[in-house]
Amino acid sequence: MDWTELEEKCFEITYDTIKMLLLENKDEAFYAVSLYTDSSAMSASLSASSEGKLKSILVAEEDQSIECENYYRWAVSEWFYDGYNAGAFSKISKMLREDSSREINFAKFKNELIKTLSNVLIRIKRELPIELNSTVCFVSITDDDESEEIENSSAKLINDAPLSMAFILRFD
Template identity: 40%
Template structure:
């Protein structure tokens, strides 16, 4: 597999997916964008969430005793729970076919690492050109990362990619995403 070409394709289709999402939802305050794969690295999908959709999710899913800071943090940061999970996924069909059929899967650990690196590098290029600033009401505030669903290494992958992609202050805030305190939370505060 040509890994440089894969990164370029991921970059192109992620940009297209996120730009189309913004065009459909121009008034939403996006706080996070991600690319994710599963533990078999057979496909890639884009995901995003906004404060508005997060608040709706929390109100619809959490009631009474279930409305804990821990559960709210889960809905805020688990990309599989986001309103725009798999948004623009149709753009990745060719990439996903190539990944699932690649002969390089034989050395799976190396293959998976290269897929994650291509995803990280594509997002990093988008951050460096300030692409996400054009999609956010608060420029430079959204966190961007790579995730792996249904895998024990998800949090480590998210942290490593966030460190590589984001400015230091955003990365450090992201590291504390599951730290909760027993104080009332202000839902509009994304960090």
């Protein structure tokens, strides 16, 4: 895999997708944006959540516990804007699925993908400092025991210290 090429393509798609998301939802206060993959590292997608959409999800939820709120606040697959502009990421996902190096050393492949997605979000935060100032950005992985560790370590790399620390302490 040419990770530099993948990062560049993913950056362009992610940048355009976030700009579109913000433009189409000017009244939303987005608190989180995530690039995520699956446990097989065969896809990449963007997910985002806003305070307004979170409130609408919670109002419809029978369980009003803090645990339930934390679940919906931080489970990227439950977010209203999960898979936002998914079609734009299809070429990235195809590149990941078809790359032969994944079978040679899957652990290395998965780690490189997480590093690449983190780099993309670092660049995005740099390019959109005003728009994403109070938005925590992180990398996630669905259906994986390492997801919280990946989310926390990527959040530290991507965000400023106060934002990343608040994120890391999100379940305390």
